[in-house]
Amino acid sequence: xxxxxxxxxxxxPAGLSAAKVALESGCSVTLIERAxxxxxxxxxxxxxxxxxxxxxxxxxxxxxxxxxxxxxEPYQDRLEILTNATVVAMYPDYVLSVYSGHxxxxxxxxxxxxxxxxxxxxxxxxxxxIPGIYGAGAIQTLMNQYGIMPGRDVVMxxxxxxxxxxxxxxxxxxxxxxxxxxxxxxxGGYLVHASKLVRLGVPILTNTTVKRAHGTTKxxxxxxxxxxxxxxxxxxxxxxxxxxxxxISVGLSPLHQLLSMAGVEMIYINELGGMIPxxxxxxETSMPHVYACxxxxxxxxxxxxxxxGKIAGLMAAASLGKPHPEFDSRKEEYxxxxxxxxxxPCGIKIRKGLEQAGEMI
Amino acid sequence: xxxxFGYADTELVKTKFPNExxxxxxxxxxxxxxxxxxxxxxxSCPFNAIMIGSDINHQPVIDYNLCTGCGACVYSCxxxxxxxxxxxxxxxxxxxxxxxxxxxxKGDIWHAINRQGEVLCDxxxxxxxxxxKTDRTVVITASVPKQYLFDFITVRNKV
Numbered sequence: 001x002x003x004x005x006x007x008x009x010x011x012x013p014a015g016l017s018a019a020k021v022a023l024e025s026g027c028s029v030t031l032i033e034r035a036x037x038x039x040x041x042x043x044x045x046x047x048x049x050x051x052x053x054x055x056x057x058x059x060x061x062x063x064x065x066x067x068x069x070x071x072x073e074p075y076q077d078r079l080e081i082l083t084n085a086t087v088v089a090m091y092p093d094y095v096l097s098v099y100s101g102h103x104x105x106x107x108x109x110x111x112x113x114x115x116x117x118x119x120x121x122x123x124x125x126x127x128x129x130i131p132g133i134y135g136a137g138a139i140q141t142l143m144n145q146y147g148i149m150p151g152r153d154v155v156m157x158x159x160x161x162x163x164x165x166x167x168x169x170x171x172x173x174x175x176x177x178x179x180x181x182x183x184x185x186x187x188g189g190y191l192v193h194a195s196k197l198v199r200l201g202v203p204i205l206t207n208t209t210v211k212r213a214h215g216t217t218k219x220x221x222x223x224x225x226x227x228x229x230x231x232x233x234x235x236x237x238x239x240x241x242x243x244x245x246x247x248i249s250v251g252l253s254p255l256h257q258l259l260s261m262a263g264v265e266m267i268y269i270n271e272l273g274g275m276i277p278x279x280x281x282x283x284e285t286s287m288p289h290v291y292a293c294x295x296x297x298x299x300x301x302x303x304x305x306x307x308x309g310k311i312a313g314l315m316a317a318a319s320l321g322k323p324h325p326e327f328d329s330r331k332e333e334y335x336x337x338x339x340x341x342x343x344x345p346c347g348i349k350i351r352k353g354l355e356q357a358g359e360m361i
Numbered sequence: 362x363x364x365x366f367g368y369a370d371t372e373l374v375k376t377k378f379p380n381e382x383x384x385x386x387x388x389x390x391x392x393x394x395x396x397x398x399x400x401x402x403x404x405s406c407p408f409n410a411i412m413i414g415s416d417i418n419h420q421p422v423i424d425y426n427l428c429t430g431c432g433a434c435v436y437s438c439x440x441x442x443x444x445x446x447x448x449x450x451x452x453x454x455x456x457x458x459x460x461x462x463x464x465x466x467k468g469d470i471w472h473a474i475n476r477q478g479e480v481l482c483d484x485x486x487x488x489x490x491x492x493x494k495t496d497r498t499v500v501i502t503a504s505v506p507k508q509y510l511f512d513f514i515t516v517r518n519k520v
Contacts, residue, residue: 047439048401048439048496048498050398050399050440051398051399051417052399052400052404052417053401053404057401058401058405058438058496059496060496060497171461172460172462174462185365186364187364190440191363191367191395192397192438192440192442194367195367195368195440195442195476196440196441197367198367198368198478199474199475199476199477199478200461200515201478201479202478204367206365206366340416340417340418341417343398343416344397344398344416345395345396345418346395346397347398
């Protein structure tokens with residue numbers, strides 16, 4: 001059993017931000033990441049980010065990952081990083097089982113921050129298992145991490161920010177995006193992302209979804225169908241689009257399994273993407289000294305994940321008797337930043353979800 | 362309309378343009394039609410001509426007395442929603458952000474494209490700016506006949 005002060009599970013924007021603030025506070029930190037590299041989804045984001053300066057607005061996601069990793073360098077003596085290491089179990093006695101190098105290693109922590117992020121939702125339709133049908137995250141991994149073209153002619157399903165951004169990245173990579181399908185009657189993501197695509201000649205088809213896929217060994221074409229405003233299929237509105245890849249981008253679900261397994265009190269909030277941990281105003285879950293931040297606490301943007309990470313790092317350190325030297329001012333600053341990111345019309349869904357979860361912002 | 366199809370119609374576009382007499386000098390045109398949490402246009406402007414305020418969800422407001430058309434906001438806007446426009450004789454000159462390959466060269470003739478992605482006419486590439494400040498976003502200056510002032514949005518390679 002390896003005993004540690006603070007263990008952070010997940011090295012994405014939330015986990016890295018939490019690590020920095022906890023290290024600044026004087027904690028010893030063990031950061032566990034299942035991927036080969038730190039940075040989480042940031043390493044696939046080639047676009048410039050929204051938000052304000054404190055969330056690295058106008059910096060490309062991939063460069064934000066580099067900044068966040070670089071920020072940890074001064075604390076090497078108190079920082080332990082495990083990559084290619086998956087936390088496969090979390091128990092009520094603060095024991096974590098980590099699968100690493102074909103071994104299961106047991107860790108025990110005084111405090112734990114869960115920053116596991118989210119997984120993609122999938123869509124049910126006829127033949128949805130033909131090769132060539134991807135989730136948006138897989139397309140980004142192939143294209144932006146490994147430099148592999150996922151297809152020549154792609155149809156995107158979903159016009160949220162991820163669907164719009166990945167479509168734009170596909171065009172940048174030289175892939176033809178034939179259409180973006182959106183089941184709702186309006187575009188889900190930021191309109192500036194949509195306009196970027198439309199001016200490049202990509203039609204965004206609202207009230208439209210994928211009905212079935214065709215192909216035997218690989219995807220050859222998809223049938224689309226129009227939906228009315230009650231999500232009912234309109235008979236006779238089917239159309240066929242030839243394509244060799246279909247990208248599904250219909251939302252994310254929090255990766256809550258470790259928290260659920262440990263017996264942390266959970267709640268299902270549709271607006272936040274699924275099961276999330278109940279947490280108090282200090283980001284502590286129902287299990288003392290266990291904190292959660294980022295998409296695992298509800299699906300939002302990376303900018304909010306970074307701020308939530310800072311809050312979790314600040315609070316976890318304080319709970320270990322190592323309050324940050326600027327604890328009060330940092331706390332006020334971070335909560336102000338979070339409120340600012342969420343207070344516009346784009347934050348309505350998140351605010352509604354947080355209210356249902358019993359959290360006030 | 363824009364929520365359904367993803368592009369602004371001419372009527373909406375015109376609400377973001379100043380009077381034509383102001384455009385004898387280059388001025389930024391900010392096509393931010395939605396309140397989103399974002400403010401790099403405000404913080405990147407060296408002349409404090411763009412105002413958002415403490416609530417970063419507010420839409421930017423530009424002061425055309427202060428805007429010099431320098432184009433810092435053009436490459437700073439993560440939404441690629443800002444261009445600089447100027448009228449000179451019978452032509453309209455634009456600085457637009459561009460993030461595709463290949464990058465045009467000064468003197469090239471490319472397609473001028475409207476907000477729906479349709480070809481309008483020929484666009485003359487007047488200059489191409491790319492440096493560490495623009496961070497891999499290229500700022501292209503292109504000119505088209507003046508009549509396309511409210512239609513032009515980007516350029517496209519002819520091949």
